[in-house]
Amino acid sequence: MLIDNIGTLVTNDPEIGTVQGAALVFDGAFVTYAGPKGSVPEGVDGERVDAAGRAVIPGFVDSHGHLVFAGDRAEEFAARMEGRPYTAGGIKTTVKATREASDEQLGGNLDRLINEALRSGTTTVETKSGYGLTVPDERRSLEIATPRTPETTFLGAHVVPPEYDADAYVDLVKGEMLDACAPHARWIDVFCEKGAFDGDQTRAILEAGIKKGLTPRVHANQLGHGPGVQLAVELHAASADHVTHVTDDDIDALANSDTVATLLPGAEFSTRARYPDARRLIDAGVTVALAADCNPGSSYTTNLPFCIAIAVREMGMTTDEAVWAATKGGALALRRSDVGHLAPGARADAILLDAGSHIHLAYRPGVPLVAAVFRGGVRAG
């Protein structure tokens, strides 16, 4: 397939860069050419798409979601907008609904969210468990997720369910629950926060997961300052997520690590909280990703253009940085080298925008600018 007459092509490739007047060629599921439209190799066959001066960017890589759940919490959101604060307590409402749902209901809701995300340009999604919080419910959450995305994360340590005391639950998570879930997950995550899991508990659970072959990521420093970021760096986590309440030491640690800071502005938007300071992180040398954190409590959106617009307007990111963070940044947070960029050999995951450049994603907030989505070389949305 040849996508020709591209106005602006964002490749995220250090050598190719961003090209004006570009073309993109897919052979099957992979990119074979990305560059000036005058230099397309001879003999490209298959469908020809005329971009007519519009922009093409890599498909969004959403590296943080909680998509396996049932029900919603619209009333909780409305109450919050009337002044009630967000606490992790609401998670229990979704746990109850999720436990009561059938596999078909959970799978159907997950499909709905993945399709919704796809329509706004997301071609790679990560999802966590974390609304089951029993051995069978956590395992089935991951079993339902794995056929739909390879990026599955065991988040048994989301909150302590009401029927357990904390120590007994931590023992369960790092013992029997981990044994049941590890075969169905790539990652392990802990909500390290006051009201969820403290530093010692987080470390014990992540270390148990590492022993089982999972790679850690951490919900860190969302609601207040805590040990999450430092622990993430120390344990070589792929990402520390949220990263809102941080000290200079936390930022130094991240800057000198291979841990990506994944910022989730949908959560601050929907909990009316302070946004993380992306400018401060980037200026210090931290690698930043943007993700949607889709979940029914703190951020019920799958829309990365929305997150990009907030990141630019409220978090000090440039338009280039925000688009990079939602594509290449997400890929780095998932340790994926095949997605998040458009260069020969990369997966043919791309978005055709109804605009001449990627800047419009932040410049025209709320406008559905995704004209077409290609996933694995196939037009998907």
Ligand code: NIG
């Ligand atoms: O990332 N922080 C913990 N988990 C979610 C919220 C989950 C919920 O409120 O249901 C988050 O914001």
Ligand code: FE
């Ligand atoms: Fe989250």
